[in-house]
Amino acid sequence: MVHLIGPRESRQSVVCMSAGRITETALNCSLHSRPSTNRLCEAATVTTGGNVYEYLDTAQEIEQRRLDAVRRYVLVDQPVEDAYDRIAFLAGTIFDTPIATVSLVEHDRVWLAACQGLVGVREVGREPGLCASVIARDDTYVINDAAVDPRTFAHPLVRGELGLRFYAAAPIRTHDGYRLGTVNVIDNRPRQATPRQLQALEHLAALVTDELELRLSVIRSTATRAWENRS
Structure with a gap:
């Protein structure tokens, strides 16, 4: 386990x-x-x-x-939704990796809104080097061999049983400029990513943003109707 x-x-x-x-x-x-x-x-x-x-x-x-x-967006601590699960599946397919996730970086943890390849796992720690570092930038983030990269060689997911070696991620950016988390892919062997793959990862992160904005519209509409019904 x-x-x-x-x-x-x-x-x-x-x-x-x-x-x-x-x-x-x-x-x-x-x-x-x-x-x-x-x-x-x-x-x-x-x-x-x-x-x-x-x-x-x-x-x-x-x-x-x-x-x-x-x-x-009220997505943390919620059941997996098909829209985000499909995006994670596409990311893993494009990179041919065994693991792909859609993550949101919370205060003290990283919540996996979707996760392909790790059954039952919904959150990981917020140690620097992976998702917690991606939200510091606007472009894609790539670790070709996490065992020797100084950003990640001490990370629990690298040193532990998972044995993470390759990691590529694109930040999920809202329309008002906040970086919420990532769409990322993981492999347990070192490898390279092509520019086209990384561009696809950015597009998938943009799709997550679109889904989140639709979700927010529903949340706000529901709240407005509830307020009007109480008036």
Whole structure:
């Protein structure tokens, strides 16, 4: 049995500092999602002598807004829906991998809205290197051999029974700029991905976004009708 549930503990952002300045590297490494670097810095511009705690407060606020975006779709902790299951199936077929998932990155875990190839698994830990790192970027993310890649070689899914080696993912981006999670594929052997495969993965992530927006429309319509009936 593959044990995939990681420890649920909050993790602090790593802040790079030099001579009292939060460096550009620290901003670019943020795991908190907004449409652009400018929005990452929207609450404050930190210069020499700036307050590191002010930056951390800003990063936490941005992450909270991302989590609010994840939760507005009411998909975490819900049964698998056919639309997302089909997208995961297509991703695995395109890459010919044994595992493919549609994931949402929550506060302390990664919820699998759909999972092909791991029966009964619905969540994994939010350790950096895989899905938790994908939401820091707008483009695709590829690990060709996780056992030697410094981003992932210590990850529980790499060192554990699953023996993850290949991982490719595209972020799921909402229309208002939040990165909620990923469409990803996994293999237990090292391999390469073609540009066409990665482009297909981005299209599948966009399809997830479309499905989520339809879901949100239904949620809001239902709430509006319920309010009107009470009036």
